Amino acid sequence: MGRAAYIRRRFLLMIFVLFGVTVVIFGMVRILPGDPAFLILGDRATDQKAAELREQLGLNRPVLEQYWMFVSGFARGDMGQSLLYRQPVGDLVLRRVPVSLALAAYAMGLAALITLTFGILAAINKGRWPDQLIRVGFLFALTTPNFWFGILLILLLGLTLHWFPVAGFGETAAQHVWYLFLPALTLALQLSAVLIRNLRGQVILTMRSDFVRTAHAKGLSGSLVLLRHVLRNALLSTLTIFGLQFGFLVGGAIVVETVFALPGTGQLLIQSITARDYPVVQAITVISAVLVIVVNLVVDLSYSFLDPRVTYE
Amino acid sequence: MFARNTRWPVISAVVSALLLGACAPTGTQSATTQPSASSGPKVLKMARNAEPFSPFVPWQIDDNPALFISVNVYDTLLRTTKDGVSVEPGLASKWEGSADGLTWTFTLRDGAKFSDGSPLKASDVKGSLDMARGGEKSAWKDNYKAIKEITAPDDKTVKIVLSQPYAPLLSVLAMFSGGILPADMAKATDAKDYDNALAWKTKGTGAYYSEGWKKGDPIVLKANPNYWKGKPAIDEVRIEYVPDDNTRTLKLQGGESDLVDFVPFSQIAALNGQSGVKAQTFTIQQSAFVILNTSKPPLDDAKVRQALNYATDKDAIIKTVYFGQAKFMNSPIPQGTYWDKNLPGYPYDIEKAKKLMSESSGKAGFKMDMQVRSGNTNFANTAVILKEAWAKLGVTVDIQTLDTAVVRTNYRAGNFMSTPSAWTNDMNDPTEIVNYAMRGGASPFSYWTRYNNPDLNDRITKADLEQDAKKREAQYSEIQKIYLDAAPLVFIAYLGATAGWRNNVDGFFIDGLSYYRFEDVKINK
Numbered sequence: 001m002g003r004a005a006y007i008r009r010r011f012l013l014m015i016f017v018l019f020g021v022t023v024v025i026f027g028m029v030r031i032l033p034g035d036p037a038f039l040i041l042g043d044r045a046t047d048q049k050a051a052e053l054r055e056q057l058g059l060n061r062p063v064l065e066q067y068w069m070f071v072s073g074f075a076r077g078d079m080g081q082s083l084l085y086r087q088p089v090g091d092l093v094l095r096r097v098p099v100s101l102a103l104a105a106y107a108m109g110l111a112a113l114i115t116l117t118f119g120i121l122a123a124i125n126k127g128r129w130p131d132q133l134i135r136v137g138f139l140f141a142l143t144t145p146n147f148w149f150g151i152l153l154i155l156l157l158g159l160t161l162h163w164f165p166v167a168g169f170g171e172t173a174a175q176h177v178w179y180l181f182l183p184a185l186t187l188a189l190q191l192s193a194v195l196i197r198n199l200r201g202q203v204i205l206t207m208r209s210d211f212v213r214t215a216h217a218k219g220l221s222g223s224l225v226l227l228r229h230v231l232r233n234a235l236l237s238t239l240t241i242f243g244l245q246f247g248f249l250v251g252g253a254i255v256v257e258t259v260f261a262l263p264g265t266g267q268l269l270i271q272s273i274t275a276r277d278y279p280v281v282q283a284i285t286v287i288s289a290v291l292v293i294v295v296n297l298v299v300d301l302s303y304s305f306l307d308p309r310v311t312y313e
Numbered sequence: 314m315f316a317r318n319t320r321w322p323v324i325s326a327v328v329s330a331l332l333l334g335a336c337a338p339t340g341t342q343s344a345t346t347q348p349s350a351s352s353g354p355k356v357l358k359m360a361r362n363a364e365p366f367s368p369f370v371p372w373q374i375d376d377n378p379a380l381f382i383s384v385n386v387y388d389t390l391l392r393t394t395k396d397g398v399s400v401e402p403g404l405a406s407k408w409e410g411s412a413d414g415l416t417w418t419f420t421l422r423d424g425a426k427f428s429d430g431s432p433l434k435a436s437d438v439k440g441s442l443d444m445a446r447g448g449e450k451s452a453w454k455d456n457y458k459a460i461k462e463i464t465a466p467d468d469k470t471v472k473i474v475l476s477q478p479y480a481p482l483l484s485v486l487a488m489f490s491g492g493i494l495p496a497d498m499a500k501a502t503d504a505k506d507y508d509n510a511l512a513w514k515t516k517g518t519g520a521y522y523s524e525g526w527k528k529g530d531p532i533v534l535k536a537n538p539n540y541w542k543g544k545p546a547i548d549e550v551r552i553e554y555v556p557d558d559n560t561r562t563l564k565l566q567g568g569e570s571d572l573v574d575f576v577p578f579s580q581i582a583a584l585n586g587q588s589g590v591k592a593q594t595f596t597i598q599q600s601a602f603v604i605l606n607t608s609k610p611p612l613d614d615a616k617v618r619q620a621l622n623y624a625t626d627k628d629a630i631i632k633t634v635y636f637g638q639a640k641f642m643n644s645p646i647p648q649g650t651y652w653d654k655n656l657p658g659y660p661y662d663i664e665k666a667k668k669l670m671s672e673s674s675g676k677a678g679f680k681m682d683m684q685v686r687s688g689n690t691n692f693a694n695t696a697v698i699l700k701e702a703w704a705k706l707g708v709t710v711d712i713q714t715l716d717t718a719v720v721r722t723n724y725r726a727g728n729f730m731s732t733p734s735a736w737t738n739d740m741n742d743p744t745e746i747v748n749y750a751m752r753g754g755a756s757p758f759s760y761w762t763r764y765n766n767p768d769l770n771d772r773i774t775k776a777d778l779e780q781d782a783k784k785r786e787a788q789y790s791e792i793q794k795i796y797l798d799a800a801p802l803v804f805i806a807y808l809g810a811t812a813g814w815r816n817n818v819d820g821f822f823i824d825g826l827s828y829y830r831f832e833d834v835k836i837n838k
Contacts, residue, residue, distance in 0.1 A: 032718070033716075033718065033719045034716060034717075034718025034721065034722050038722065038725065039718055042375045042452065046756060047756065085366055085509065085528065086509045087508075091510075095527070095529065096529055147557075151559055151560075151563070154560070154563055158563070162567075165567075165569060166560065166564045166567040166569050167555060167557075167560045167563070167569070168553060168555070258557055259557050259559075259560055261360075261553065261555040261560055261564075263529035263554070267556065268529070271364075274716070274717065274718070275366075275718075276718055
């Protein structure tokens, strides 16, 4: 099967996955106890007023009908009305997606840089102090909670050294890049911790292969062997994890967005879950699912570029 | 009415205190922040703990962040004084009531204009208050139900006619929900298909106005050049949403924010120990307590409830949970108008508690749940202390940490035995709290305690009608005493509202109802 056919099949599959996602998320937010009507109206609301609101918001219609409204609306590009804000969900969510996406992409870019640098450094210094230092250092990053790690970075790079702003998003594009650096770094360091361990192992393993010995024997320089022969083979499995970690990034970004006061989807998601704002929670979840699926597809496709032997079937 | 100290606590207070300690030496670097250039517009950058969700339409507001904006953009006929216990002129420069207390005449001040320059007219006041008391979307109608009719005999005069005497009227008119919009705008906001997003563009007579806002962006308030007190000193207020308590404080220390609200109680002292910044707790009319469900035995026995009150070491809670930034709660109502400062409350007395318990229906000991809203560290810490304290009475407290939405659903339905909560007055008159938190028989069932005392209910109704201030004060003293003795709540502490600012910010003040007005704030140099 060619690449095009593979992509077609994956897109078909995506529809089923998305269907599953909509069912699960629709069910989950409704199983949660807590009545959105009282959350919106406040404690002073009478039962009658709450009933009127439920009627108005369509919350007392049959569950299947509500589900159909959600899915069919989504298919038409209409994500419904926010229960809390009484505004189209699209307006609320879509302008936040770029923020979260930029953060994720930024973090992944930084993670790639960090992983390549330190992964290879650790591998070629296997067992010596740089290797030990890198492994212990990133273990610390991995095991430290996001929000704590973010605050540490703020204290060091923001408050003490004044290299980066403490928190916020800035207003111009250049400011965004500057403001997003610390949150992206927070995410990237944790992400790299997993990736570096993997890449280090893969590089060490590959360096033991016969073809590497051959390459050395041919008289190729060490760095050429490493970059052209070792890395290309070692990267495959690291890339798989990299792709899967995008999902983690979408989830991990929720906390980081709050700590760094970024107006992304994660922040909105937290508010919306607390407020039982079903349509917003549904929209963000579905959009995140689409993003994760697409990124994983891109990762799967990239194998064939890294390794021409890979075919899709 | 809504607890104003719930926020998104990411790190415990202890951790934040450590952090502050860790970065104390950097506090001296405040010189790196540039105060706005003397020639350019003066901008105040504020970081706030929450974003509004209500539109900026005074009577439709049901969240604190929106009402804090509202008082800066929409004036009311009268204002609550800074100490929060009386009223002063707002858009009305004078007023007078008829002898029977049924007709009130207000004279509008000269020179009051909306932010677009159009003059304020009596018809705008009528149009707005009619919506506040009768609009389909008004959340505060109950407060205005004594009003029979509002008329505007001429452009400067507003007449309010009551169907029965209503002592809290002036306080109600000073409440944020009575903010004045142009009459046509007031009416338009009540339409079913009105787009709430439009209301974030304001047109009021207040010191500031907003040209619109999108959720996620900072809220920008611009100085109203037509403001009747003169254009305010600060040209622009930019309010950024920073939900994390520690991040907000760090932004203040780093000079990215000039002013922050909701500084954790644990950080007040540490911030004041640093140069460049100040932090303060303001007295507001807020109280913290535990709601007891008096319909669940043995909590139906007043002696049990009194015992729990005596067994609660308020000073320990004030010290450990609120870091000394709170006061002993001596009465069921906060320190506003007619608060009886002479009531004894329930000073900690474990012997008395044990004796009461031994005479009560709970003497064999019992188990009770305490439902704590997740995310509120103060409530969670209070619950832990109470669990240990009440164990001495043979009471086994089962702490259940639940989502706020679940706790609400449960206390509405009566599916709980106890839950920590807080109250903030929205008006300086006690009518709001006594009607909400003490009147039984119907929703909200005396703040969901299910306590119902017909004699007390009658007294509450009578106090609303009483015109004589002295007599009213005596009536409210009696009401407070009856409720205190019955103890449907475990009375703990009066809380304050906190804020922190850079040294060059001057005049920031949170009043008794927890409003703050930027018109009084200056940035020096």
